[in-house]
Amino acid sequence: MAEKILMKGNEAIAYAAINCGCDGYFGYPITPQSEVMETLMLEKPWETTGMVVLQAESEISSINMVYGGACCGKKVMTSSSSPGISLMCEGLSYLAGCELPCLVVNVMRGGPGLGTIQPSQSDYFQATKGGGHGDYRTIVLAPATVQDMYDYVDLSFELAFKYRNPVMILGDGVVGQMMEKVELRPAKPRRTDEELRELCDSWATLGKPASRPGNIITSLALDADIMERHNIHLQNKYATIEANEARYETYMTKDADHLIVAFGCMSRICENVVELARQDGIKLGVLRPITLYPYPEKALDALVPQMKSIMSVELNSGQMVEDVRRIASGRAPVHFYGRQGGAVPSPEEIYEAFVKTIKK
Amino acid sequence: MKEEIIIAGFGGQGVLFMGRILAYGGIMQDQEVTWMPSYGPEMRGGTCNVSVILSDNKISSPILSRFDTAIILNQQSLDKFEKQVKPGGVLIYDPNGITRHPERKDIKVCRIAAVDEAAKLGNAKAYNMIVLGAYLKVKPVVTFENVIKGLRKSLPERHHHLMEMNEKAISVGMEAVEIL
Incomplete structure (x- = not known):
């Protein structure tokens, strides 16, 4: 090991x-x-x-x-x-x-x-x-x-x-x-110059060989057509990223009636909230987006229909909740709980806020 | 097994290092551990605390508001954390500088006069290891051997000649702790 x-x-x-x-x-x-x-x-x-x-x-x-x-x-x-x-x-x-x-x-x-x-x-x-x-x-x-x-x-x-x-x-x-x-993971050596040329020769400024024109790297394109074409190319790339790279984890969502969405350290704190809820017989689960862009849209979308309520828990005044609302798109009530300015809530504090939202 | 501990005192008392040794001790016996410090201006004095969790299973929240054990080394920390000990939990404190002593009856309160013991040893820097010894006596969640292994891992090689003194200080703490 x-x-x-x-x-x-x-x-x-x-x-x-x-x-x-x-x-x-x-x-x-x-x-x-x-x-x-x-x-x-x-x-x-x-x-x-x-x-x-x-x-x-x-x-x-x-x-x-x-x-x-x-x-x-x-x-x-x-x-x-x-x-x-x-x-x-x-x-x-x-x-x-x-x-x-x-x-x-x-x-x-x-x-x-x-x-x-x-x-x-x-x-x-x-x-x-x-x-x-x-x-x-x-x-x-x-x-x-x-x-x-x-x-x-x-x-x-x-x-x-x-x-x-x-x-x-x-x-x-x-x-x-x-x-x-x-x-610790097995070490990867730094790329050699040969590996670098093999991998990046089509775009990187590695020194121009006689065999190809020089690579020019710039974000300047004064011509509107060229600029638009570049933007369309970028958007196509982002669409590929969105289709292939969304990552997430779930905790106790299989039988859940209520969902907390939280990322980073908050997702871990919310796992303790799930335990508190389940002690009281409330079936709560957590969705943790690992990639925030691309957002795990499909994973959240698939969980929405089974949920009586969804709460986004963040260390801010409500940012990711906008994406959660967009994806839930009215199919379940979406609530928010957050602390700001460096304060970090305890599991008990979040649970109390969660209970208030489902009693309303 | 899961043990959730808060260690709190002044910056400079060795609070963070004590937590680190406990965490390394946990790793030595193949447990999951988290060590979450208060950080920032505390480094320059003022109150300072670290929560350490040792568990046989995956640890979810590293942020807690209730603890199995509180190790308290000044009045401000006692005022703040006495109420956060779970019923039936343990509070260990150094009476040095304490004017309002622990009042709860539903927890086990222990006293370690670590400032006095460190003075007797003639080494003020052994303070945190004496407190650690007191904790290990009351709550033997990490074995003495694993704590020593953890200590060796935490100390840079150039300080390894201090191992013996630290082991001695831990033993002193184990003997000097009083269960009230």
């Missing part, structure tokens, strides 16, 4: 990056995710795998270093927390427009503005509906455990290169700061 190590979610991101053959990390410190770069600096992967770790002068600089690395077909990433991600959003739009693979980790904290360093999920809209400008999408994975933080790094790079699209791991202060045991 593989060794199991006790580590923080943020440390797991760093170890996973080294382990899965990441070529470069560019970041700027911000609580509650500073341990990502701290761990990378302590591990000195540039001496082992050759991975670059660089503290940039700002988040804007970090994301543009990611842009540069991604243009060269490298597995590159950055991490930050909410205010830092806001600064990166222009870069994210450019990365998406140029169809570049990369990983951005957001360990969310309470906002708006500088806000608080305590956990939050208030960047759901920003992560899933854009953030930057233009008709683009980012694949978004929401980890609930420290093992997820570790495993989603490799998965993110796989998806990023499969679709040539930015991928975001949308964690929060709870999964970032919490320690749990992590089962």
